Amino acid sequence: MRAFQDTATHAASELHVLARRSELGVARKYAEDVAAAFGLDSDGRYEFVYAVNEAVTNAIRHGASDEEDMIHMSIAADAERLTFCVRDRGTFVMPEVDADESSPGGRGLALMASLVDEVDLHIDPGGTTVRLTKLRAASPSVLETAQAQAG
């Protein structure tokens, strides 16, 4: 279900998957390929893939109403920016008040924000769209800063 309009630069490509946990590995592989083609270094690729995985997880976990729903991924890239777009057709929901279940959440968005240069979350009646952007000449990410401090 991939459609690379331009395989050399991945300037525009799409991937549509069913809203199933088993597709998360597929989404990560897609993000990894795209990031490599764009030329991100190993740290940058890890961060990009991590952020994408969080956005796709949210779409599957919170956005989709069942496993037959589709999650839409697409890429936009130019010389400076690589943007990964994750879209679902669901309603943005309240966080669960997991009384004694107690797996406190709410870390996904902040993780995305730490790991890529720009996060854009758009909610409208048609669904939720997250855009994650890595700049080629990026300011040092949280991971790199942590590394520099440790080293």
Place this chain on the structure above:
Amino acid sequence: MRAFQDTATHAASELHVLARRSELGVARKYAEDVAAAFGLDSDGRYEFVYAVNEAVTNAIRHGASDEEDMIHMSIAADAERLTFCVRDRGTFVMPEVDADESSPGGRGLALMASLVDEVDLHIDPGGTTVRLTKLRAASPSVLETAQAQAG
């Protein structure tokens, strides 16, 4: 500190306040005036003001580093859409793991999404920007749906 470029339609106006809780009432009054000038009905105004208050609260509570920081509000409107923009210059943060403090949060974004037609959250190294949009011919909001079901 208000600058109405067009007082008739509020097509473009701005308000800049210090990041203090005491400014929340000021922000709500501003949003109420803008919504009334745009012509939202009483339900629509309440919802708009509520969503704005949540966004400004987040900017003060999570975005600003101290009470001398500024929160920037601006309006854009055309015939169909009224958009309220709230901007801070802070870093998007992890939710607090309030061990025994236990005031579980995380409801702000979902409330905004329930009360206006579009929410856009943009995070970049310069800060966090939230845009809240009410359409003139809006689909029924959650509040209106609840009312219809109750009545």
Place this chain on the structure above:
Amino acid sequence: MRTFYIGDDVQLEHMGPDVAILVVGGEVDFEVSPQLKARLMRAIKAGNRRLILDLTDVTFIDSTAIGVLAGTVEKLDELGGGSLSVVSNHEKVVQIFEITGLDNMVTIHASRDEALAAATVTR
């Protein structure tokens, strides 16, 4: 601009030693929700377990205050039980309770009398 007030706690001796009524009015935003939290925690520390929060004059309650109410219910649970009832017949306030799911954690009464009657029955 103060857009809210916090009234004195009301202790109703005839209702038993663990019932307290707290009164707040106006717009309960992030300027006032920390005070609301302190007040609720103080009532619990003083031994009250059946709390009635009278929001009759509240026209606006933000998500930080909703969080305080949810946290209060959790606190009472931790301490082995108790209840928080809320008094409001403000359409919008009640709808915010519904959107956030708080109506599953607290009982909402239309009047203080109704809340007191329910507290008596529970006794």
Place this chain on the structure above:
Amino acid sequence: MRTFYIGDDVQLEHMGPDVAILVVGGEVDFEVSPQLKARLMRAIKAGNRRLILDLTDVTFIDSTAIGVLAGTVEKLDELGGGSLSVVSNHEKVVQIFEITGLDNMVTIHASRDEALAAATVTR
């Protein structure tokens, strides 16, 4: 595509009755975090209070799994005490623990031996 595995729990009798080692490997995402949670809860139900989660072979751990670990620490607290230690020397995994603040809730050890030594001292 299974990108992870969950090993058998290891019970170390000589360490005392309440120490258990759980082993997970690969990419711990939302496909596996519910299983991780079930495994941790089962270990706690069986009476274990000093849990060592060996993530030596984990290269990726998502926010849902971080939530499971945070929830496990809270659960142990509720039950009156205990500890969760994590074994990892994967640079990225450790950095994710730091970004999320999980490193304030669990002790991170570079090797299983180090974790076991710490558990012995704690004893």
